Amino acid sequence: MSAALNMEPAAPLVKLRDLTVRFVSRDSSVSAVNGVDLDLAAGESLCILGESGSGKSVTLRALMKLLPKKAVVEGGIEVAGNNVQAMNESQLQDFRGSTVAMIFQEPMTALDPVFTIGTQIAETVCRHEGISRSAGMARALELLELVQIPSAKRRLAAYPHELSGGLRQRAMIAVALACRPKLLLADEPTTALDATVQIQVLLLLRELQEKLGMGVIFVTHDLGVAGEIADRVAVMYAGRVVEEGPVRAVMKRPLHPYPQGLLGATVHAGLRGQRLTTIPGAPPSLENLPPGCAFAPRCSLAEPACTVAVPEARRVGADRMARCIKV
Amino acid sequence: MCLAGWQGMTASTTTPPDRGGPAQPLLTIRDLKKHFPIPRAVVRAVDGVTFNVLKGETLGIVGESGCGKSTTARLLMRLLDPDGGTMLFDGETVGGNSNSGGVAMKEYRRQVQMVFQDSYASLNPRLPIEDSIGFAPRVHGISAGQARERAHELLAAVGLAPNQFARRYPHELSGGQRQRVNIARALALYPRLVVLDEPVSALDKSVEAQVLNLLMDLKEKYGLTYVFISHDLNVVQYISDRVMVMYLGLVVEQGPVDAIYDRPAHPYTRALLASRPSMDPDKRRTEPPLTGDPPNPVNPPSGCRFRTRCPFSETVCETTPPPAADLGGGHLAACHMAAAGSGHSKAGGISA
Numbered sequence: 258m259s260a261a262l263n264m265e266p267a268a269p270l271v272k273l274r275d276l277t278v279r280f281v282s283r284d285s286s287v288s289a290v291n292g293v294d295l296d297l298a299a300g301e302s303l304c305i306l307g308e309s310g311s312g313k314s315v316t317l318r319a320l321m322k323l324l325p326k327k328a329v330v331e332g333g334i335e336v337a338g339n340n341v342q343a344m345n346e347s348q349l350q351d352f353r354g355s356t357v358a359m360i361f362q363e364p365m366t367a368l369d370p371v372f373t374i375g376t377q378i379a380e381t382v383c384r385h386e387g388i389s390r391s392a393g394m395a396r397a398l399e400l401l402e403l404v405q406i407p408s409a410k411r412r413l414a415a416y417p418h419e420l421s422g423g424l425r426q427r428a429m430i431a432v433a434l435a436c437r438p439k440l441l442l443a444d445e446p447t448t449a450l451d452a453t454v455q456i457q458v459l460l461l462l463r464e465l466q467e468k469l470g471m472g473v474i475f476v477t478h479d480l481g482v483a484g485e486i487a488d489r490v491a492v493m494y495a496g497r498v499v500e501e502g503p504v505r506a507v508m509k510r511p512l513h514p515y516p517q518g519l520l521g522a523t524v525h526a527g528l529r530g531q532r533l534t535t536i537p538g539a540p541p542s543l544e545n546l547p548p549g550c551a552f553a554p555r556c557s558l559a560e561p562a563c564t565v566a567v568p569e570a571r572r573v574g575a576d577r578m579a580r581c582i583k584v
Numbered sequence: 585m586c587l588a589g590w591q592g593m594t595a596s597t598t599t600p601p602d603r604g605g606p607a608q609p610l611l612t613i614r615d616l617k618k619h620f621p622i623p624r625a626v627v628r629a630v631d632g633v634t635f636n637v638l639k640g641e642t643l644g645i646v647g648e649s650g651c652g653k654s655t656t657a658r659l660l661m662r663l664l665d666p667d668g669g670t671m672l673f674d675g676e677t678v679g680g681n682s683n684s685g686g687v688a689m690k691e692y693r694r695q696v697q698m699v700f701q702d703s704y705a706s707l708n709p710r711l712p713i714e715d716s717i718g719f720a721p722r723v724h725g726i727s728a729g730q731a732r733e734r735a736h737e738l739l740a741a742v743g744l745a746p747n748q749f750a751r752r753y754p755h756e757l758s759g760g761q762r763q764r765v766n767i768a769r770a771l772a773l774y775p776r777l778v779v780l781d782e783p784v785s786a787l788d789k790s791v792e793a794q795v796l797n798l799l800m801d802l803k804e805k806y807g808l809t810y811v812f813i814s815h816d817l818n819v820v821q822y823i824s825d826r827v828m829v830m831y832l833g834l835v836v837e838q839g840p841v842d843a844i845y846d847r848p849a850h851p852y853t854r855a856l857l858a859s860r861p862s863m864d865p866d867k868r869r870t871e872p873p874l875t876g877d878p879p880n881p882v883n884p885p886s887g888c889r890f891r892t893r894c895p896f897s898e899t900v901c902e903t904t905p906p907p908a909a910d911l912g913g914g915h916l917a918a919c920h921m922a923a924a925g926s927g928h929s930k931a932g933g934i935s936a
Binding site for chain 2: 308309407421422423424451452453454455456457459460478479480481482484485487504505508509518519522523524525526528529532533534535536537539540
């Protein structure tokens with residue numbers, strides 16, 4: 258595989274503008290994403306950090322139009338120059354897998370249990386590039402070697418259940434990379450893995466991203482994963498990006514009280530014997546968001562002005578943003 | 585009901601007395617085994633573990649999936665019957681009867697309680713939480729009124745206002761609140777030992793810190809002893825006094841928390857510690873400490889079970905299972921490199 262990508266700094270690979278996603282049913286309306294703006298340059302690695310219910314996975318799925326029909330999606334979604342919102346089903350089939358691909362948390366449910374790994378990879382290549390089955394299998398072998406699966410040739414004929422968790426995750430990465438996508442979306446790709454395997458897969462993804470020059474959007478709740486892999490970090494809370502910036506700056510000196518609290522509440526070496534600082538309370542219900550800043554009810558710095566209107570995105574320096582009136 | 589030390593509700597409203605004194609381990613486990621038969625093979629989930637749980641301490645158990653840590657928890661709780669080995673609770677055999685002596689199972693389970701990872705699956709969805717908490721006291725003969733009183737007291741102790749929460753059902757609570765209910769339920773019989781199996785793994789970070797603080801407070805308030813099982817090395821370091829590292833059904837290293845984290849002697853412990861993602865983007869890892877996945881516990885490698893992934897593996901590792909070498913201060917490591925004269929070229933090269 259050659260690093261074949263002409264960097265075009267002008268047009269971003271991903272451009273999200275005021276994305277909102279609501280799940281409406283007869284008796285409730287859940288506002289999962291409430292106005293997200295995000296840009297991703299080609300070859301860049303962005304981590305969306307957030308707790309459960311922060312809207313991070315929904316944002317990711319919206320980029321591939323994978324949300325169920327009942328979801329009300331509004332706003333601009335542009336990926337590699339395509340208006341994703343306007344695509345019809347056949348356009349989406351060409352788009353998914355070739356321009357943008359996704360890897361999931363649980364490889365056992367994402368891979369098809371009744372087909373061999375080789376067949377599943379070859380299928381993707383044949384579908385998008387129109388090559389023969391045998392050429393597809395040759396590509397599948399190449400890909401298994403790329404994701405560093407030992408004795409790749411033998412594993413082509415293996416079914417998903419015959420592989421260990423780490424190998425399954427590698428096989429899923431191989432399926433995703435089959436058509437050299439410009440954008441790779443990864444939804445908690447290492448959460449289900451053991452510690453010694455998680456670091457292997459993280460390092461593999463970082464290596465592949467550099468080698469293939471892909472843009473990558475990672476969704477994770479683990480600050481350590483962001484620290485290992487991201488160029489930039491976007492922290493989400495209650496469906497909004499509350500802070501965004503380069504990984505070093507955000508991890509070392511977060512501006513917004515929520516990531517500040519999150520860093521303080523994360524257990525790490527050297528805290529033994531001390532009381533952990535916590536964020537009191539729990540995230541708000543997405544059916545009934547408070548007016549103003551959604552974090553205000555849990556924020557120790559909150560004042561009346563915080564609950565009047567949703568804080569605007571404030572730019573700090575050239576490359577940082579925070580939604581807090583105190584910034 | 586012929587149990588000494590437990591007579592109806594009066595005894596069950598207090599913590600049972602300490603018998604063997606502070607120096608005697610609360611739980612003494614010797615060569616404990618659990619094998620699960622599967623078609624044409626046997627899964628050696630726990631294959632001879634030996635350890636003590638001291639009074640008033642928190643023992644952390646870490647390891648990857650399939651290492652036997654959850655099976656160990658279920659054995660401690662006697663949700664599973666061991667296939668071999670002995671368990672002594674404060675000096676008495678677990679599962680005895682009035683003839684053989686020892687502590688009977690019902691009494692043992694009163695003194696040893698458990699909190700599970702999945703806070704929703706471990707509560708009865710059809711019972712208001714006060715009834716879930718009061719259930720065990722009712723089984724042990726407490727009146728309904730007193731059981732409710734106990735439940736309210738415990739709800740308050742875990743930070744849930746009883747008048748607001750007592751009549752709620754599990755689905756009306758958040759994950760963190762449900763885990764608090766599970767902790768309250770585990771304390772309902774005033775146990776001496778609480779086995780916590782991944783109690784914070786399913787919680788969000790901001791809630792995890794709240795629950796960890798609560799566990800520390802309750803331990804002090806009720807004089808509890810914890811066995812804390814987790815795959816999160818940072819959480820185990822934070823909460824434990826001593827740590828035990830398991831790999832493929834065996835204990836590879838155990839010792840005081842500082843010894844394990846600052847001077848790990850077993851190559852597996854070192855790799856596990858080095859696998860933690862770095863929170864500092866300037867200190868990113870470049871090489872994974874280990875390659876491959878843990879082997880299948882159905883057919884573990886001969887000799888040292890870690891040898892297939894160990895960079896220091898030699899012939900002796902293939903032929904002889906390493907005994908636990910004493911590195912001083914209660915720090916034990918089952919590695920040929922840690923034992924002088926084992927025949928490994930680096931033998932004795934590692935010291936604590």
